[in-house]
Amino acid sequence: MKRKIINDPVFGFININNDFLYNLIQHPYLQRFNRIRQLGLAAFVYPGAQHTRFHHSIGAMFLMNEALKTLKEKGQEISPDELDGAMAAILMHDIGHGPFSHVLEDTLVTNIYHEEISLLMMHQMNKEFDGALQTAIDIFTDNHPKKFLHQLVSSQLDVDRLDYLRRDSFFTGVVEGNIGSARIIKMLDVKDDKLVIESKGINSIENFLMSRRLMYWQVYLHKTAMAAEKMLVNTLSRAKELSNNGDKLFASPALSYFLNTDTTLEDFSNNGIAIQHFANLDDNDIWSSLKVWASHKDTVLSVLSEGMVNRKLFKMEITDKKKPEDKIEQILENFKKKFDLNEKEASYFISSDVFTTDMYSEKDDSIDILYKNGRIKNISEASDMLNIELLSKKVVKHYFAYLRT
DSSP states (O other), rough: OOEEEEEEEEEEEEEEEHHHHHHHHSHHHHHHHGGTTGGGGGGGGGGTTOOHHHHHHHHHHHHHHOOOOOOHHHHOOOOHHHHHHHHHHHHHHTOOOTTTTHHHHHHHHHHSSEEEEHHHHHHHHHTTTTTTHHHHHHHHHSSSSSSSHHHHSTTTOOOHHHHHHHHHHHHHHHHOOOOHHHHHHTTTTEEEEEEEEEGHHHHHHHHHHHHHHHHHIIIIOOHHHHHHHHHHHHHHHHHHHHHHHHHHOOOOHHHHHHHHHOOOOOHHGOOOOHHHHHHHHHHHHHHHHHHHHTTOHHHHHHHHHHHHHOOOOEEEEEEEEEEHHHHHHHHHHHHHHHOOOOOOHHGGGGGEEEEEEOOOOOSSSOEEETTTSOEEEEEEHHSOOOOOOHHHHHHEEEEEEEOOO
């Protein structure tokens, strides 16, 4: 048996004393996570945010192990197969994410969601592991009879969130996200095949929900990080347009495939060529191309690429109302004159849209509190401190991003 110890800056020493999990971690699909940053372009705002999706997957696996130990101590029967299955499911839960995940979904891999890619990659790995990942897939897809195992992988209080809030807080230095994950896990229990929190853990849940809200506005939806994301979306969209028009752009084979192909679910199925190229795509492919494109003869591509490489990012305005059309027209007119572009080309220098977010949804898996008398209350009823109506209210904001001149 191989025994490995990983020294994690957030949780300390993490033991991997199981050949099955060790071999899973060694698979190229998971090793690729080492080359994909967890927070994408947030490092433009928080220079310490250099941690990878591999860090996050290992941390989530550690928390899953702690959660399952807690539940076993409280009398839940969890077989060795279910234990390995749940650990494997959380290790692989992000496997369908590409570099700068949502940027890719908006530009190069547009007809398929990362959840679908995750499942296809899991099935491919399951063949390579002679069916040993079937329990993990059943847990991931919520087809396992013990529903609480799926909740640990994906719900409003899953170990995925418990890790990324704590980890992203640590690496960005945004202390508001530093949740008490160990305390929350110790308070976990199962009632009627559903995850619940013991009533004495209610304060930790209140802190968790508030922390999530603060992390969204301070990190995940930070306007500079969003400006960088919109700029990269437009850069890759322009690169794809030029490629479709016959321009041979510098790109790795993996990136070149997606620049020149409008992929469908079929291309990814049955270990198709798309999934092979996707598995080879990481942050390095994008950055190496951007550096070369910065001196390309196409004005739009070179200006945007040079802006990404040297942090000359879009200016971002976030408002409650949409920017008036006449103001947008004026900005486009300025770009047309300055760079000698037509309307379509100039439009790559702006981006506008609406984004919505809520921190807690009573319609999804609710977070339930278990009292000593056996009664269960939703956190929205149990908490006298949180205004759950406020937390579950959808916040709608309009953004307008444009090139600084």
